[in-house]
Amino acid sequence: MTTDVHGRDLRYFVAVAEELHFTRAAERLYVSQPALSKQIRALERRLGVELFRRDQHGVALTEAGEALLPHARRVLEAWEAGAEAVARVRAVQRTTLRVGMSTSPGRGGLLPAIRSRFTAAHPEATVRLRHVSWEDATAGLADGDADVAFVWLPLPDAERYGWTVLAEEPRRVALPETHPLAARPEVDFTDLLDEPFLALPDSAGPLRDYWLALDERGGRPPRIGAEIASTEETYEALVAGLGVCLVAEGNVPLLTLGGVTTRPVRGVSPSRYAVAWRREDGERALVRGYAEACRRVAGMR
Amino acid sequence: MTTDVHGRDLRYFVAVAEELHFTRAAERLYVSQPALSKQIRALERRLGVELFRRDQHGVALTEAGEALLPHARRVLEAWEAGAEAVARVRAVQRTTLRVGMSTSPGRGGLLPAIRSRFTAAHPEATVRLRHVSWEDATAGLADGDADVAFVWLPLPDAERYGWTVLAEEPRRVALPETHPLAARPEVDFTDLLDEPFLALPDSAGPLRDYWLALDERGGRPPRIGAEIASTEETYEALVAGLGVCLVAEGNVPLLTLGGVTTRPVRGVSPSRYAVAWRREDGERALVRGYAEACRRVAGMR
DNA sequence: CGGTGGTCATGCCCAACGGTTATCACCGCA
């Protein structure tokens, strides 16, 4: 096994090899001449070989130094390339905003409006939409897949995030058209207490409780009819009669495809739809800009 | 300008990237896990980018890490190649002995005898003969061109060298056949005091004085007829009548080619021919071995 | 549910390193 070097030592070595003059090389490297001398000697000691011959007539490369020089250059080049590659990624990341969402925000062209307003303010930015399963109530913020996200409140680990509410929508109940309650024009939440409910995955944390309307149940546990992690699963579960579920008014069109209907529900708080971000990203220009665009568009509606 | 990196950090990075597991990588690297964690974080800080995503499900490369990995490998490979190149040079140097000499030692197959005795004791060794100008009385020891050298005593900077005398030879005087003193079978040094002498270059130091027999002149400065730095120059200067010079008995055949003759000289000390080495190399096996071979061969004569 | 074993991160301490300035030894040169 070969011992490794500091890139700096190789830079020093190459500089001296090029100048064949310690003092000048030290100037070029912006270090003092003794520091350079010491480092070169240390390098020679580590390699167990003299790299330079210093005598009255000046400094010259030894055979070993001659052998090392091209390799040293290669190492430095390779590292430079690596650093550049990282910098490139960083540059891309700085101008790319990943937007997470679970179900499409829909809601009458909300997304295109936000996008055009945002790109007007940040023409350099690239927006990348990421669709995230309901397993993650933060729609990609938690695991870093997204920089901003459209989410339903409340969020798990709420203290880690900032958000702006974009809409408050009443919650309706979705149920099969054949369900007895579908006969009524409107239902009271107390009528739903014994119904089996479709629930978000456990990993959704407080959001699961929220859509089960735990707060409105006075401590009585809900019956879980099935777990759902996507619009399609929800629709199928509803049609199959596995249970009912609450749904934001704006998402109703996604479910009422046939065999499923919704009714207003009395006695449950409205749902709040928000754009959210990680607190540590709160100052990033693109993140602020996207949230701002969301606010503006939401305020115009 | 890109900041440089320690090879170790890249090794650490690659190890973690391969294991995707800090603790295991730390074991493989023979460092503690905290040390590894800290170094990776420091590397990330220096690059201004996250290289790994650590979450509940384990460790994964980020985009930046993915971009860096191949470059990191390349850097390590390049360095490994460099270290190997140096090691190769070192290995060669360890088994190569550079023998310096000014005029050929001649003296009846001395050199081949030494060589065969030496290679018998050190079959792995390579002997390289270096012919060195008379400018350097140490025949290459001083500037590192030779590891051992055949020299005439005394040496300049004598304290830096060790040596073994191989031969004591009377000094004769070399002069043109036409020179008045050539008529005598033998000359006294006092007869030569006013003769112009051929002298070694100044850089030969005390050796120049020695061949001018300064000690035998009682403080009277010699007349210098010309400076000589090789056998050929000496011969030509003698034939041209620029001066006379002292010459070791063993070297007489090199000069008496025609038009030049030599005579014994009374009143000058004999010359001492030696094999010498740098004191700091006194323990190197090949150096000791070569000196030993010289002693043996010289003792047999 | 609470313990247990695993993960990576953090805090604290110490030796070694890398840099500084001041100085030395040496050489060529006016």
Added chain:
DNA sequence: TGCGGTGATAACCGTTGGGCATGACCACCG
């Protein structure tokens, strides 16, 4: 024979890299 210029050395000091002990978190399991 001093003088400018070389590289090497010495004394000093802040930073770094390593270790151990420990913390925070999570998955698993009795």
